[in-house]
Amino acid sequence: MEEDVPLKPEEEGMEKQGTLRVNNLNKHFRSSSQDVKVLDDINLTVQPGEFISIVGQSGCGKTTFLRLVVGLESNYQGEILLDDKRLNGPDLKRGVVFQDHRLLPWLTVEKNVGLGLKNARNEETRRSVQEHIELVGLKGYEKHYPHQLSGGMSQRAAIARALVNRPKILMLDEPLGALDALTRMYMHQELERIWKQEGITMIMVTHDVDEAIFLSDRIVIMSSRPGTIKKIIPVKLARPRDRAGADFLRIKEEVLKEFHLHTETPFSYSI
Amino acid sequence: MRLQTIKNKLLGLVVPILLLVAWDFVTRRELFSAQLLPPPKMLFETWWDMQTSGELALNMKISLLRVAAGFSLGALLGFSTGVAMGTWKTVDNYLGPLFNGMRQVPVVGWLPFLVLWLGIGETFKIAFISLGALVPMALKTYEGIAAVSPSFLEVARVFEFGRFRQLTRIVLPSALPSILVGLRLSLSEAWMLVVGAELVAASAGIGNTMTVARRLFQTDVVLVSVIVIALTGFVMDKLLGQIEGQFLTWRKTFDPR
Amino acid sequence: MNIALQLAGFIRRRYHGVITFLVLIGVWTALTHLRVVSAEQLPAPEVIVTTFLQNLKSGLLGDSLLSSLVRIAKGFCIGCSLGFLLGAAMGVSQTAERLFAPLTNALRQVPIIGWIPLIIVWCGIADLSKIAFIAIGAFFPMVFNTFEGIRSVPRNYLEVARVFQFGRLKLLRKIVVPGALPSIVTGIRLSLGTSWMLVVWSEINTRSDLGIGDMLWSAREGGRMDLVIVCIIVIGVVAFLINELLGHLEAYLQGWKKTYR
Numbered sequence: 037m038e039e040d041v042p043l044k045p046e047e048e049g050m051e052k053q054g055t056l057r058v059n060n061l062n063k064h065f066r067s068s069s070q071d072v073k074v075l076d077d078i079n080l081t082v083q084p085g086e087f088i089s090i091v092g093q094s095g096c097g098k099t100t101f102l103r104l105v106v107g108l109e110s111n112y113q114g115e116i117l118l119d120d121k122r123l124n125g126p127d128l129k130r131g132v133v134f135q136d137h138r139l140l141p142w143l144t145v146e147k148n149v150g151l152g153l154k155n156a157r158n159e160e161t162r163r164s165v166q167e168h169i170e171l172v173g174l175k176g177y178e179k180h181y182p183h184q185l186s187g188g189m190s191q192r193a194a195i196a197r198a199l200v201n202r203p204k205i206l207m208l209d210e211p212l213g214a215l216d217a218l219t220r221m222y223m224h225q226e227l228e229r230i231w232k233q234e235g236i237t238m239i240m241v242t243h244d245v246d247e248a249i250f251l252s253d254r255i256v257i258m259s260s261r262p263g264t265i266k267k268i269i270p271v272k273l274a275r276p277r278d279r280a281g282a283d284f285l286r287i288k289e290e291v292l293k294e295f296h297l298h299t300e301t302p303f304s305y306s307i
Numbered sequence: 308m309r310l311q312t313i314k315n316k317l318l319g320l321v322v323p324i325l326l327l328v329a330w331d332f333v334t335r336r337e338l339f340s341a342q343l344l345p346p347p348k349m350l351f352e353t354w355w356d357m358q359t360s361g362e363l364a365l366n367m368k369i370s371l372l373r374v375a376a377g378f379s380l381g382a383l384l385g386f387s388t389g390v391a392m393g394t395w396k397t398v399d400n401y402l403g404p405l406f407n408g409m410r411q412v413p414v415v416g417w418l419p420f421l422v423l424w425l426g427i428g429e430t431f432k433i434a435f436i437s438l439g440a441l442v443p444m445a446l447k448t449y450e451g452i453a454a455v456s457p458s459f460l461e462v463a464r465v466f467e468f469g470r471f472r473q474l475t476r477i478v479l480p481s482a483l484p485s486i487l488v489g490l491r492l493s494l495s496e497a498w499m500l501v502v503g504a505e506l507v508a509a510s511a512g513i514g515n516t517m518t519v520a521r522r523l524f525q526t527d528v529v530l531v532s533v534i535v536i537a538l539t540g541f542v543m544d545k546l547l548g549q550i551e552g553q554f555l556t557w558r559k560t561f562d563p564r
Numbered sequence: 565m566n567i568a569l570q571l572a573g574f575i576r577r578r579y580h581g582v583i584t585f586l587v588l589i590g591v592w593t594a595l596t597h598l599r600v601v602s603a604e605q606l607p608a609p610e611v612i613v614t615t616f617l618q619n620l621k622s623g624l625l626g627d628s629l630l631s632s633l634v635r636i637a638k639g640f641c642i643g644c645s646l647g648f649l650l651g652a653a654m655g656v657s658q659t660a661e662r663l664f665a666p667l668t669n670a671l672r673q674v675p676i677i678g679w680i681p682l683i684i685v686w687c688g689i690a691d692l693s694k695i696a697f698i699a700i701g702a703f704f705p706m707v708f709n710t711f712e713g714i715r716s717v718p719r720n721y722l723e724v725a726r727v728f729q730f731g732r733l734k735l736l737r738k739i740v741v742p743g744a745l746p747s748i749v750t751g752i753r754l755s756l757g758t759s760w761m762l763v764v765w766s767e768i769n770t771r772s773d774l775g776i777g778d779m780l781w782s783a784r785e786g787g788r789m790d791l792v793i794v795c796i797i798v799i800g801v802v803a804f805l806i807n808e809l810l811g812h813l814e815a816y817l818q819g820w821k822k823t824y825r
Contacts, residue, residue: 103325106465107464107465108461108464108465126464126465126467127465128465128466128467131465132465134461134462136458138458138459138461138462140476140477140480141458141557142480142481142483142557143480143557151462151466151476152465152466152467181556182555182557201466257339278398315662317680318659318662318663318665319663319665320662321663322666323666323667323670326667343686345679347682374788400580400581401580401581401583401584402582402584403581404578404581404585405581405582405588406740408585408804409800411800411801411803411804411807412796412799412800412803413761413764413799413803415758415761415764415765415777415794415799416769416780416795416796416799416800417763418768418780418784419781419783419789419792420781420789420792421786422784423784424605425787435779443683444722445619470634478729488649488669495675498675499594499677499678500677501678502675502677502678503765506677506680506769507768507769508683517678517681517682518681520681521681521682521684521685524685526682526686528683529666529682529685531680532678532680532681532684533674533679533681533682536674537670537671537673537674537675537678538672540673540675541670541673542791544673
């Protein structure tokens with residue numbers, strides 16, 4: 037259980053713009069034969085505009101946590117507040133990008149991106165859709181169908197679809213898990229660019245440590261069974277980050293230590 | 308490669324041609340009476356007669372009209388039933404067992420009641436055909452809706468879709484392949500039942516043509532009718548298949564099954 | 565004790581169907597007893613039960629049913645086995661497929677019922693025509709499903725057979741037949757279901773000999789709607805049994821098939 041980062045004075049005024057507070061979150065999974073505690077006393081505050089990664093092994097509950105915040109699961113103990121308001125099922129203020137992009141196969145990229153918009157016909161929404169398609173770098177593919185796109189492109193379309201509704205926070209559930217390693221590295225840069233441009237709060241679940249360090253302001257390390265926050269590691273490096281840099285590797289060592297793993301070339305300070 | 312395709316096509320013609328030759332041979336030698344097995348030439352002549360006298364066209368038109376009416380009605384009812392049972396669990400729970408029970412009885416079984424209540428006129432025939440067309444449509448629609456991927460339903464929840472929007476923009480498009488299969492099954496069932504109904508309750512129509520010819524032992528007329536029925540069924544199915552292809556261009560890599 | 569618990573669980577889950585059924589019977593009884601519908605148009609439920617028991621005791625129901633079933637057995641066996649042979653031949657041999665597929669597909673376009681007048685002309689109205697008709701009806705689903713089943717065996721597994729140098733017989737035995745079996749059973753189920761429907765159709769069209777379809781039509785002609793309903797129920801129950809029994813066999817094989825793929 038970790039303390040969350042105290043508010044900086046200049047940020048207090050911005051508190052209204054997408055602050056996520058999770059207080060004493062507990063979740064059980066009950067079946068006829070067992071009662072498993074999936075999440076144990078999660079406490080977390082995410083500041084507006086932050087990029088948080090949740091890192092953990094499979095089955096530690098990080099996806100459950102994300103789904104609770106999105107509102108796809110309910111039945112929990114504790115509090116989840118967005119701007120001090122309790123959640124009540126999913127809504128457009130909390131966007132989500134799934135691991136399987138879930139673009140509707142019978143709609144074009146355009147129509148998919150505009151899926152959540154209430155009034156998809158008028159000029160304004162059409163412009164917004166176009167803007168976001170360009171934002172994710174898919175200009176020219178508006179009329180394509182999902183089956184005509186590669187995995188990376190589909191995922192980008194899914195990101196555009198989530199962003200076009202101007203959510204306060206965006207949840208990403210292992211968004212790059214289904215992509216090959218090379219595409220993934222390219223997408224890291226894209227994600228960072230989009231994040232910088234939109235200034236939106238992002239919470240990403242991943243098991244890729246490099247990805248987490250490259251993109252996040254803070255890394256939340258979850259341990260499994262029951263899922264609980266083990267440690268929160270701030271990443272105060274300048275962007276864009278150098279994957280081979282000394283600081284990068286130091287943080288990576290710190291993260292991996294929590295999982296009883298080590299980097300291949302352990303780095304140690306010598307003062 | 309093209310040579311191979313041509314060879315394949317030719318191979319396909321071997322058996323029919325052999326049969327045709329054997330047929331011609333047998334009838335020439337009069338091994339069977341012309342009543343039992345009319346020679347091919349006679350078949351062609353009979354077809355020509357039926358065509359020019361307008362008899363064929365008239366009867367086919369009547370049968371096709373019946374099919375159109377019965378199929379449209381049945382498919383519509385079937386679709387509605389399928390949607391109702393697939394969308395609302397309560398409907399499925401209460402109506403489901405009843406529907407499944409009733410559909411065990413082959414449509415034939417309902418003939419006596421339909422005849423009793425509706426006579427042997429057009430109403431009866433169209434009701435009979437609708438009944439038969441209803442079942443495959445309802446089943447396939449239900450199946451399609453039940454098979455909608457939960458992943459997509461979650462997308463609907465995340466984007467705050469209302470019930471109606473979820474149905475029209477996610478459930479039905481996803482179920483469309485299944486629904487179109489249901490449509491084709493429905494049509495082929497309707498086409499079969501038109502013939503069946505006409506055999507039983509004689510009045511005009513291609514089935515009636517066959518029954519009359521049968522009683523007069525006009526095997527040639529019966530054979531011609533059979534061929535015409537087969538061709539019509541084939542064409543209708545092909546047309547529906549084309550429409551299906553148009554609607555499902557997005558289906559290349561997506562298969563809900 | 566366990567059975568009671570299971571039964572209770574079953575009822576709790578499926579009670580809706582029971583309720584619908586009871587409501588239906590209730591409405592039906594009400595309609596007939598309140599004379600909303602005349603007795604000729606819709607006999608009351610109790611009458612149905614009495615008629616059923618009557619005919620069961622007199623043996624008429626049993627005999628008719630037996631006749632029909634015997635017909636199906638003959639027609640189905642012929643049609644099913646021929647269909648299987650052709651389907652298997654076409655599945656295993658590309659040449660056979662190229663030779664026979666066009667003709668088979670063309671013949672398949674004839675709606676089954678369309679064959680009736682032709683068969684009557686060629687085979688008369690005695691048992692032979694009914695059996696021939698059923699055989700044709702059973703033939704086509706079997707051809708198609710057997711062919712499909714064999715062709716759907718994944719290429720990967722065929723390659724395994726090549727790598728292990730399976731002989732032709734071993735290949736069929738260990739890989740093709742198990743792989744195609746679920747489809748074949750589906751074919752049998754469809755064939756049998758169609759046969760049952762066709763026996764009724766053929767009996768209605770050729771009114772000779774005993775049979776459940778014949779009984780149905782005679783009842784109608786005699787205005788005995790109660791008997792008609794009894795026949796309908798019997799027809800429905802048999803159809804249900806066919807589907808259920810073979811359906812379970814199919815599901816059992818499919819379950820294994822999912823991991824096979």
